[in-house]
Amino acid sequence: MVNLTIDNRQVTAPRNATIYEAAKINGIHIPILCHDNKLKPFGACRMCLVEVEQMKGRQIPACTTPVTEGMIVTTSTPDIIKARKLVLELLLLNHPLDCPVCDKGGDCDLQNLSYDYKISSNRFHDQKFQHKIDYNNPLIERDMNRCILCGKCVRICDEIVSFGALTFIGRGIETKIGCEFDEALNCEFCGSCVSVCPVGALLARPFKFKARFWAMEKKRSICGYCGTGCNLTLGVKEGKVLTTVYDENQGFHRGQLCVRGRFGYQFINNEKRLKKPLIRKNGALVECGWDEALQLAASKIRNGSETAAIATPRLTNEEFFLFRKLMKGIGSENFDHAAGYAHKALTSGFARSLGSAASTAMVNDIQKSDMLLVIKTDSYETHPVIGFEINIAVKDKGVKLNIVSDKNGKLGKLPGARTFVHLPGSETLLINALCSSVIKQKLVSSTAASLPDFKEYAKGIEAFSPEKAASLCGISPEEINSLAADFASSKKAMILFPTGVAYPGHDSELATALANLAILAGKVEGEGCGLLCLPEKNNSQGAVDTGFYPTGKGLDALSVFDAIEDGRIKTLFLAGENPVVSYPDEARIKRALEKLDFLVLTTLFPTETAEYADLVLPASSYAEKEGTFTSAGGHVQYFAPVIPKAGDSRTDFEIISSLIKLTGGEAASNPSEIFAEIASTLDGYAGMTYENLGENGAFTAVKTRPALILPQTQAPALRKPEEFSLVTGALLYHNGTLSQFGEGPMHVSPESYAEISRKDASRLGIKENDTITLTSDSGSMQLAARVSLRIPEGVVFIPNHFSANPVNAIWSGKPVTPVALSR
Amino acid sequence: MSEAVEQREEEQTEEIDLEPANRVIDKFIDMPGNLMPVLQGVQDEYGYIPRIAADLIAERLNVYPSQIYGVLTFYAQFHLKPRGRFIIRVCVGTACHVQGATRIVETFYDKLGIGHAETTPDLRYTFEKVACLGACGMAPLAMVNDATYGSMTVQKVEEIINDYNQRPLKSGK
Numbered sequence: 002m003v004n005l006t007i008d009n010r011q012v013t014a015p016r017n018a019t020i021y022e023a024a025k026i027n028g029i030h031i032p033i034l035c036h037d038n039k040l041k042p043f044g045a046c047r048m049c050l051v052e053v054e055q056m057k058g059r060q061i062p063a064c065t066t067p068v069t070e071g072m073i074v075t076t077s078t079p080d081i082i083k084a085r086k087l088v089l090e091l092l093l094l095n096h097p098l099d100c101p102v103c104d105k106g107g108d109c110d111l112q113n114l115s116y117d118y119k120i121s122s123n124r125f126h127d128q129k130f131q132h133k134i135d136y137n138n139p140l141i142e143r144d145m146n147r148c149i150l151c152g153k154c155v156r157i158c159d160e161i162v163s164f165g166a167l168t169f170i171g172r173g174i175e176t177k178i179g180c181e182f183d184e185a186l187n188c189e190f191c192g193s194c195v196s197v198c199p200v201g202a203l204l205a206r207p208f209k210f211k212a213r214f215w216a217m218e219k220k221r222s223i224c225g226y227c228g229t230g231c232n233l234t235l236g237v238k239e240g241k242v243l244t245t246v247y248d249e250n251q252g253f254h255r256g257q258l259c260v261r262g263r264f265g266y267q268f269i270n271n272e273k274r275l276k277k278p279l280i281r282k283n284g285a286l287v288e289c290g291w292d293e294a295l296q297l298a299a300s301k302i303r304n305g306s307e308t309a310a311i312a313t314p315r316l317t318n319e320e321f322f323l324f325r326k327l328m329k330g331i332g333s334e335n336f337d338h339a340a341g342y343a344h345k346a347l348t349s350g351f352a353r354s355l356g357s358a359a360s361t362a363m364v365n366d367i368q369k370s371d372m373l374l375v376i377k378t379d380s381y382e383t384h385p386v387i388g389f390e391i392n393i394a395v396k397d398k399g400v401k402l403n404i405v406s407d408k409n410g411k412l413g414k415l416p417g418a419r420t421f422v423h424l425p426g427s428e429t430l431l432i433n434a435l436c437s438s439v440i441k442q443k444l445v446s447s448t449a450a451s452l453p454d455f456k457e458y459a460k461g462i463e464a465f466s467p468e469k470a471a472s473l474c475g476i477s478p479e480e481i482n483s484l485a486a487d488f489a490s491s492k493k494a495m496i497l498f499p500t501g502v503a504y505p506g507h508d509s510e511l512a513t514a515l516a517n518l519a520i521l522a523g524k525v526e527g528e529g530c531g532l533l534c535l536p537e538k539n540n541s542q543g544a545v546d547t548g549f550y551p552t553g554k555g556l557d558a559l560s561v562f563d564a565i566e567d568g569r570i571k572t573l574f575l576a577g578e579n580p581v582v583s584y585p586d587e588a589r590i591k592r593a594l595e596k597l598d599f600l601v602l603t604t605l606f607p608t609e610t611a612e613y614a615d616l617v618l619p620a621s622s623y624a625e626k627e628g629t630f631t632s633a634g635g636h637v638q639y640f641a642p643v644i645p646k647a648g649d650s651r652t653d654f655e656i657i658s659s660l661i662k663l664t665g666g667e668a669a670s671n672p673s674e675i676f677a678e679i680a681s682t683l684d685g686y687a688g689m690t691y692e693n694l695g696e697n698g699a700f701t702a703v704k705t706r707p708a709l710i711l712p713q714t715q716a717p718a719l720r721k722p723e724e725f726s727l728v729t730g731a732l733l734y735h736n737g738t739l740s741q742f743g744e745g746p747m748h749v750s751p752e753s754y755a756e757i758s759r760k761d762a763s764r765l766g767i768k769e770n771d772t773i774t775l776t777s778d779s780g781s782m783q784l785a786a787r788v789s790l791r792i793p794e795g796v797v798f799i800p801n802h803f804s805a806n807p808v809n810a811i812w813s814g815k816p817v818t819p820v821a822l823s824r
Numbered sequence: 825m826s827e828a829v830e831q832r833e834e835e836q837t838e839e840i841d842l843e844p845a846n847r848v849i850d851k852f853i854d855m856p857g858n859l860m861p862v863l864q865g866v867q868d869e870y871g872y873i874p875r876i877a878a879d880l881i882a883e884r885l886n887v888y889p890s891q892i893y894g895v896l897t898f899y900a901q902f903h904l905k906p907r908g909r910f911i912i913r914v915c916v917g918t919a920c921h922v923q924g925a926t927r928i929v930e931t932f933y934d935k936l937g938i939g940h941a942e943t944t945p946d947l948r949y950t951f952e953k954v955a956c957l958g959a960c961g962m963a964p965l966a967m968v969n970d971a972t973y974g975s976m977t978v979q980k981v982e983e984i985i986n987d988y989n990q991r992p993l994k995s996g997k
Contacts (some may be wrong), residue, residue, distance in 0.1 A: 166889025173895045182875065184905075380923035414886065 005072040020063035022391045035151035089819030094127045104438040105201030107214035137185030139748035142570040145177045148202040154194035163392040178632040192263040196247035208244040220643035224735035225264045225623040228536040230632025237366035242269045259385030264745025271742045275619035276648025299663035301599040305332030309561040311576030312338045314538035317628030319672040320653045321547040331668040334555030338544045340502045340621040343559030350512025362531025363634035370529035372401040372491035376498035383499040383731045384535045409791035424489025425726040426717035426817035427474035432514035434470035437462045446523025458709035493529035501537030503729040506816030519708045543631035562593040564586045571598040581609040582807045585814025619650035626652040638698035725797045727818040735802035753803040762788040775821045777811040844869035845877045872903040909952035917956035919963040931981040
């Protein structure tokens with residue numbers, strides 16, 4: 002720490018702090034336009050000028066000057082005020098005074114500073130800029146006439162998003178911010194640039210003319226899309242969520258959001274939301290009262306042995322806990338979530354290899370590590386904000402990045418990153434080969450070598466030597482050895498891998514193989530070390546923690562559909578799931594749903610699955626309820642409702658609670674009591690309460706008991722030359738099927754497509770957007786082709802989010818589905 | 825060469841041979857701070873920075889295309905459009921102005937059919953007005969590439985153009 006004096010106050014600050022940061026830590030405000038706590042100092046705006054006695058009273062920028070011992074700083078003197086006024090006058094010379102119609106009004110740093118410094122007139126005169134406003138995309142409006150050239154947008158797009166869409170064009174008075182060759186903005190549309198813009202030069206188009214900033218209440222919540230657990234501040238007016246508001250101090254991600262977090266909120270107030278329960282009468286769904294609906298549901302599910310339940314991992318911990326209680330109460334063990342296989346990496350893989358169904362690393366380990374091993378470049382698409390953490394780790398902290406993936410992707414472009422592109426479906430085999438190589442190169446940690454099962458494992462894994470595995474996974478033995486050595490010899494190393502319905506290959510076997518690698522290399526625990534499973538949905542980890550999956554003789558989600566077909570299950574309770582679109586083999590799912598005696602569904606929207614339901618119960622979104630979500634790395638966070646419930650909708654908590662009572666059980670009637678029960682039953686949650694979770698949440702305690710287990714590894718079936726390997730996955734713009742009801746994501750990514758390599762495209766004479774036909778054993782579908790650079794030959798990638806023309810018409814749910822492709 | 829650039833190469837209307845650009849990049853690829861020398865080298869080869877070359881540089885040096893465009897527009901030395909084989913500069917600084925530079929400029933406009941900072945369609949000439957060439961004693965002054973022509977007259981403009989019209993369009997390279 003350094004001691005210095007700011008405005009006659011003795012203060013201390015960290016050694017590497019700037020004067021601006023030192024002042025901020027000590028509650029002293031210095032005006033600034035070009036600073037954000039995530040970005041490196043830049044010194045563009047000259048608003049933060051201060052005087053330092055040791056520098057002979059010169060005015061220096063506080064944001065770029067580091068503190069030194071004994072420094073005497075004055076942040077406000079008549080001379081400094083004069084200088085700041087001049088800066089503002091010069092900025093206002095070109096900045097248009099269209100504040101009455103500017104959406105930034107009330108939240109504009111330039112407006113606020115002009116007010117603070119009483120800039121009521123200007124000594125200078127000049128023309129305003131006449132730049133053309135960029136309206137070429139539906140999400141971000143770029144009005145360079147309002148730009149003050151602080152460079153925050155350029156820097157955030159480079160330093161954190163690592164896309165680099167924006168730059169300073171030209172120089173001097175003619176400088177402006179733009180894209181390469183002054184083209185229209187065409188980027189990931191995460192809106193980070195919008196969030197940091199101090200003026201109205203970059204605006205969120207969906208929020209244009211929706212509300213004045215000061216007319217909205219700003220309410221904290223947790224993002225309801227992926228498993229990252231980003232914090233949100235929602236702008237709420239008259240019971241509607243109108244926008245997301247940036248807060249640079251919020252969450253581990255410091256307010257940083259991805260496209261769906263920032264622009265995907267519209268599903269909450271979507272007009273298509275169901276407002277009343279619907280009951281099937283004479284073949285049609287008609288509105289009914291809650292009493293009638295709940296009585297009917299209760300009477301149907303009462304026979305537990307013939308009842309199954311499948312839930313979306315978007316429910317709260319409290320809801321899952323209660324749901325499990327309901328199922329146990331009616332005597333059913335058949336409850337599951339996430340298609341039954343998407344959680345197996347945790348519930349089966351980690352559970353047997355590490356002793357608990359939880360990650361051993363946390364998100365904030367990423368920047369503290371020395372090396373990251375990322376399974377699939379898709380990690381950026383599935384969990385974009387964790388992708389930003391990886392960007393910062395690699396670019397700013399010098400963390401090494403190695404990726405094993407079945408395709409190339411954006412993460413691979415980071416400086417020094419190596420991508421090992423393997424044959425589709427050979428993940429587990431390749432990881433086994435890495436394990437074998439670690440043993441061969443004698444890089445095994447002493448703890449691993451002393452494990453009782455080490456000898457047997459070492460013998461078994463010999464079958465996967467790099468030489469034997471090379472041809473099966475498409476990576477040379479030299480590369481395998483070098484990656485294994487790199488991982489094992491790094492002081493700290495971490496493994497990240499996404500799971501989800503679209504990634505059937507990321508199963509218990511892969512999780513076990515990865516755990517083995519971490520165990521062998523001695524990287525299971527500790528700062529910057531460990532395994533981090535990135536689960537697909539906002540509460541996937543919570544669903545696992547609360548035990549909402551079958552154990553013993555209970556049926557898993559996909560087995561439930563088998564059991565329906567052979568008549569063992571007659572009643573199905575779906576909470577939020579939309580299996581018709583998201584589960585493998587659409588035809589089979591539909592067949593089973595048709596055969597059911599009774600299907601009850603809680604849902605926000607009239608989905609494709611609702612068409613098969615006998616009873617549809619309108620549920621509430623995360624913005625309308627209270628509870629906790631547990632995100633990647635076991636981060637438990639509390640959120641409160643921000644708006645009233647849509648129409649007559651009820652939370653799944655209320656619905657399940659009523660059903661428990663109607664089926665003769667007893668249950669607490671509010672989430673906080675259930676959370677207390679969770680805290681007292683689940684070891685990981687011991688001691689947690691809503692009060693002590695506070696704004697930062699808490700991390701679940703994880704006890705590890707490493708064991709080396711040889712995973713069951715199947716060599717990927719060799720592809721016939723005329724066939725393609727279909728792999729599914731996530732897009733940056735979507736998460737599950739929910740984001741289809743958010744306007745923002747649908748603006749930039751409205752429909753499905755089939756992505757193929759350039760070589761295959763030219764061989765088959767396929768051009769971008771040509772309609773191609775894909776046929777597998779289970780069906781056939783037509784999609785627009787996307788010709789891409791990142792897909793290897795013989796592979797076709799189709800996203801799994803879209804209800805219109807869903808991929809499950811042809812997708813088997815195996816890691817790789819062989820398909821025929823024709824024009 | 826990367827596929828991204830290959831793809832753009834297919835899409836481009838005029839053929840640009842990227843071999844010289846690749847050669848320049850090869851030379852500097854491992855040098856820290858190589859963007860400026862690469863851009864200068866590539867401009868030496870083509871006379872300007874073609875879009876496809878900028879993409880190639882972005883791809884091979886792993887720099888954002890936007891960043892390259894930022895550098896290209898910051899420095900006056902880089903050109904984004906093809907330049908003439910012969911760059912004609914006429915001084916319009918104070919001394920030359922007094923000596924009648926305006927008429928010299930207008931005569932060039934007239935004879936070449938192009939204006940300031942423009943290039944003839946056959947890529948033979950690029951014309952530029954400049955503020956001062958630092959040889960006021962020779963006013964009015966013109967330069968063609970590195971050759972200097974002092975005490976310019978309307979007659980001399982015609983002679984210069986006739987002379988350069990005879991010269992080969994391709995440089996020695």
